[in-house]
Amino acid sequence: MCIRDREYSLRVVRSLVEKKDALALLNKHDVDFIEYKNGRGIIGALAAIGGTLDDDFTYELLTYRMPENWGTERQVDQESIREMDNALSDCTYNNVDENGKPLITPRGPDPVLYGVRGENPKAVYDAMCMVKPLEEVERWMICRSNQGTDQHFSEPIKINELTPYNPAVVEGTVDSIPETIEGGHVFFKLKDDTGVVTCAAYEPTGSFRDIIRQLRSGDKVTTYSGVSIHEDEYTLNLEKLVINEVAPEYQLVKPKCPKCGGSTESMGRGQGLRCKKCGYRGDELIEQEVEIERTLESGIYLPDRGAHRHLTKPYERYGREKVLNLEV
Numbered sequence: 001m002c003i004r005d006r007e008y009s010l011r012v013v014r015s016l017v018e019k020k021d022a023l024a025l026l027n028k029h030d031v032d033f034i035e036y037k038n039g040r041g042i043i044g045a046l047a048a049i050g051g052t053l054d055d056d057f058t059y060e061l062l063t064y065r066m067p068e069n070w071g072t073e074r075q076v077d078q079e080s081i082r083e084m085d086n087a088l089s090d091c092t093y094n095n096v097d098e099n100g101k102p103l104i105t106p107r108g109p110d111p112v113l114y115g116v117r118g119e120n121p122k123a124v125y126d127a128m129c130m131v132k133p134l135e136e137v138e139r140w141m142i143c144r145s146n147q148g149t150d151q152h153f154s155e156p157i158k159i160n161e162l163t164p165y166n167p168a169v170v171e172g173t174v175d176s177i178p179e180t181i182e183g184g185h186v187f188f189k190l191k192d193d194t195g196v197v198t199c200a201a202y203e204p205t206g207s208f209r210d211i212i213r214q215l216r217s218g219d220k221v222t223t224y225s226g227v228s229i230h231e232d233e234y235t236l237n238l239e240k241l242v243i244n245e246v247a248p249e250y251q252l253v254k255p256k257c258p259k260c261g262g263s264t265e266s267m268g269r270g271q272g273l274r275c276k277k278c279g280y281r282g283d284e285l286i287e288q289e290v291e292i293e294r295t296l297e298s299g300i301y302l303p304d305r306g307a308h309r310h311l312t313k314p315y316e317r318y319g320r321e322k323v324l325n326l327e328v
């Protein structure tokens with residue numbers, strides 16, 4: 001495997017790659033290949049060959065359904081999934097969501113019954129021994145994988161370097177108060193020294209939005225996101241947020257009356273303040289900026305597990321990143 005192929009592989013994970021790029025590589029190495037339908041499958045298949053996963057990696061065990069069951073509801077004992085998660089939570093991940101709902105069974109018509117992801121082959125094999133399928137399993141296999149590694153994210157870029165559909169890491173400053181729209185999606189503006197862009201945390205990200213709603217202008221953050229484009233406007237679809245620095249927040253508070261201690265009120269725009277009780281007014285009566293306590297803390301924040309992409313690195317994997325030792 002030549003180094004170019006590894007570069008190609010990473011390029012497929014981190015950007016849009018056209019079929020002609022894959023064909024060029026196949027022709028260069030004089031590789032035989034078969035295309036199905038529109039033939040775009042060769043883009044990813046070739047990337048998998050070059051994806052030697054020298055940096056971080058995980059394992060996934062997949063069980064397959066009997067062909068006669070394809071397309072029907074998957075029959076797996078749900079309680080056994082929760083029990084497996086309890087027993088193996090230190091070496092497997094994303095088996096169930098925050099409410100205990102199993103996440104290991106896919107929803108589409110594909111032939112996979114369930115898949116378990118974990119740190120090593122034994123972990124996912126042990127998981128299979130605990131999960132009780134209620135239909136026949138045709139076969140199983142374990143793959144070494146880039147899932148749960150954040151492999152799609154590279155070095156930070158500037159807002160004016162964003163490219164549609166290429167995952168992006170951007171360091172910037174929050175530039176608006178987050179706004180929740182109908183449907184529960186939350187948006188805020190992010191700026192850096194090259195521009196301003198909208199960031200979105202969609203409804204399925206769950207409690208992640210509670211963190212996003214606490215952001216205030218001036219907070220320093222690093223966003224990890226997909227990049228979509230609509231009418232020439234980019235949106236960063238957040239998959240992870242690192243809060244680097246929480247800015248102080250101030251509130252304007254009206255002073256008490258120096259004569260009687262009563263509360264004061266505004267007499268209208270630019271008209272100053274007046275005591276509500278005794279009517280006192282004076283130039284010293286001006287609103288004071290008072291710092292509000294921020295409960296938001298710096299750190300790494302992720303969407304709820306059900307909204308993770310396959311490549312999203314879950315909390316429990318931080319500090320467990322592997323490096324493949326190819327020395328013999």
Ligand SMILES: [Zn+2]
Pocket residue numbers: 257258259260261262275276277278279280
């Ligand atoms: Zn007064």
